[in-house]
Amino acid sequence: MAASKFWTKKRIVILTLILIVLVTAIVLGVVFGLKSGEVKTAEESVARGSLSSNISSSGTVVEAGITRDIPFYAAVNDITDLSDIKDYDSNFSWTDFLVNAIINDVPLYYKVTYANSAMRGKRNVLNTKSDNITVFRVSPLYIDFEALKSDYDRLVAEGVISRDTTLSDFILDVFLAPGGSDSGLPDDLNDYLILDESEAAVREIDTDYVKSLIEEATSPEESGAIEYTLYNFNLTVGTYIGMDSTVFRVSVTQLYTSFTVTEYDVASIDKMLRESAASEAETGVKQGVYAAVTINALNGRKVLAEIQEILTGSYSSGVAYYAVKAKIVFGEPKVVDLTSPADEDAEMAAAYLAENPGAEEMRYLDYTYYDESLDVETVEGLGIDVNDILTREEVLVGYSVAVRVPQEVVYNSLIVPTKCIFYDSESKPYVTVRESGRDKRVYVRILLSTGTEAAVEANSGYELNEGDKVVYRADDSLISSILG
Numbered sequence: 199m200a201a202s203k204f205w206t207k208k209r210i211v212i213l214t215l216i217l218i219v220l221v222t223a224i225v226l227g228v229v230f231g232l233k234s235g236e237v238k239t240a241e242e243s244v245a246r247g248s249l250s251s252n253i254s255s256s257g258t259v260v261e262a263g264i265t266r267d268i269p270f271y272a273a274v275n276d277i278t279d280l281s282d283i284k285d286y287d288s289n290f291s292w293t294d295f296l297v298n299a300i301i302n303d304v305p306l307y308y309k310v311t312y313a314n315s316a317m318r319g320k321r322n323v324l325n326t327k328s329d330n331i332t333v334f335r336v337s338p339l340y341i342d343f344e345a346l347k348s349d350y351d352r353l354v355a356e357g358v359i360s361r362d363t364t365l366s367d368f369i370l371d372v373f374l375a376p377g378g379s380d381s382g383l384p385d386d387l388n389d390y391l392i393l394d395e396s397e398a399a400v401r402e403i404d405t406d407y408v409k410s411l412i413e414e415a416t417s418p419e420e421s422g423a424i425e426y427t428l429y430n431f432n433l434t435v436g437t438y439i440g441m442d443s444t445v446f447r448v449s450v451t452q453l454y455t456s457f458t459v460t461e462y463d464v465a466s467i468d469k470m471l472r473e474s475a476a477s478e479a480e481t482g483v484k485q486g487v488y489a490a491v492t493i494n495a496l497n498g499r500k501v502l503a504e505i506q507e508i509l510t511g512s513y514s515s516g517v518a519y520y521a522v523k524a525k526i527v528f529g530e531p532k533v534v535d536l537t538s539p540a541d542e543d544a545e546m547a548a549a550y551l552a553e554n555p556g557a558e559e560m561r562y563l564d565y566t567y568y569d570e571s572l573d574v575e576t577v578e579g580l581g582i583d584v585n586d587i588l589t590r591e592e593v594l595v596g597y598s599v600a601v602r603v604p605q606e607v608v609y610n611s612l613i614v615p616t617k618c619i620f621y622d623s624e625s626k627p628y629v630t631v632r633e634s635g636r637d638k639r640v641y642v643r644i645l646l647s648t649g650t651e652a653a654v655e656a657n658s659g660y661e662l663n664e665g666d667k668v669v670y671r672a673d674d675s676l677i678s679s680i681l682g
Contacts, residue, residue: 240672241632245613246664248579249646249653250604253466257457259493259526259597264415265449267430271441273403274308274336278414295441300369305338307440309393311400313433321429326409333446334433335402339391346372346390408448416452416525426450453526453593455491455503457601461511461518466605468508484569489524490580492600496592500582502527502565502572505603524601528590529563529577536560546574550585561587579607608646611653618668619644619652629654630669631662637669 264280272283299306312335324331350368353359359368372390405428412426431446439445459467467487474485487505492498503524511520534543536551536558550560562584565572574584581602619627619642628641640662642654656662 238672239669241667241669242615242618244662244664244666244668246610247613248575248607248609249611249613249648249651250579250581250607251646251648252602252604253459253463255457255459255463255522255601255603257455257599257601259593259595259599260454260456261451261595262454263449263451265447266415267444267447268411269441270308270439270443270445273407273445274401274441276407276410278407278411280411280415296369299341300343303340306341307339307391307438308336308401309339310433310435310437310439311335311337311395313435314431317428317431318434319432321427322431323425323427324405324408326412326424326426328405331405333403333405333408333428333431335400336439337393337395337400339393339438342390342392403445411448412450416450424450453590453595454506455524455526455599455601456509457522457524457599458519459522459603461520463603464508464511464518464520464522467505467522467603470605471505471508483571485571486569487603488527488572488580489601489603490582491524491526492602493593494598494600495594496588496597499586499588500580501588501593502529502577502580502582503601504569522603526593527565527568528588529565529584530567531561531587532564534560534562561585563587575609579609580604606646608653611645612655612662612664613651613653614668615670616647616650616652618670619654627654629662632667632669 266280266283268283271277277283296306298304312332314331314333317331317333346369347365350359350365353368354361354363408426408428412424416424427449429447429449430444433439433445470487474487477483477485489503489505491501491503493501503526505522505524507523509521509523511518513519534540534547534550536547546562547560551557554560562574563577563586564584565577577584614629618629620630621627626641627644628639630637631640640660641657642660642662643657645653645655647653654662
């Protein structure tokens, strides 16, 4: 009986121990299960910068030429806009100009007092960086209106010409038909022209004018050196030049890139071109549409290009394709003394020194000469390194390129990886900011997203700053991160 009770107590102890072990195993299993089920997280820093969504394409570097006959009117008046020069010939009226010369006492002709014989009748290949060269000099010839009127009155009084002939008719006969059949009309035009050879009146046309004309038509390269050809110059000393006379021809080439886009993207580019043209017409301020061009042969170095026009498209496999032409723009190099940076360069200099401690100077490309809106931040927003001094001489015709045209750009914004953006049950976006080991939810507004990065700003009542640490799910895909 006693033995039976002993085994009963023994069994109870054994069962109790077994139960304790099982409970412990279950608890440990639950704990380890919960531990293994925890979401692994990692951190990213909030950055500040520019972000853009892009149309991407590929193309090649091509060379296009500009050739223009330069009338004397443009040269003597320093007109450098090629569109004005092009329209001048078709709009010029000698009758109107003659009346203007009489009424406003402006020169009617000019007399050549010097002509560069080394340039005459030759194709002169020059460079805008070369020393200035005088092409020709001229002195103005004014109408002697008093002499004209005196002769008119005398010839009318003598009955040589009819009293029905007006002074205007007489003047036109003199200048449009000198040496005419009527013996009473003067044969020598010089009788009614006054030559002014005073130092102040002499006009000198030189290659500085041609340089200005070229830089107006193209974009000055980083060195200011553009090769051009001046030819068809045939003036000789002693000859008269009329305002509509061609004095020489100028030819210059410019680098472009030509790339292809589909019908789905060309509409966006066309819209940007139209909006920029409308804005420029309204404000008078240049409003270009720019692209970043990556040059494959130069290890991916980038250059700026301004989109000029959309060319005729083609149709293939049910999709329309369009060629887009963009002019390559080279920046002008600037040097900043890092020991005493100018106010406008202070921020950029500080950033450069942070990456290059101890540097005494910084060289960067300035594009504001071409378009005032192309400040450093804007150019860098296109993905172009302004500290990379890329020259025209390095870019050759035929190089293959990758072109990225920003459809939308956000400047000076907070940038976070899209994997750090979550959505709550109401599909409102937020980021999780980790500070001193604690996580807090910050709701944001997404300004622009590229798929991998997003430009954001904190909603009212929340705070997000550059350098903040934001948490993302290290072992999750982008899709699961977005779905929350």
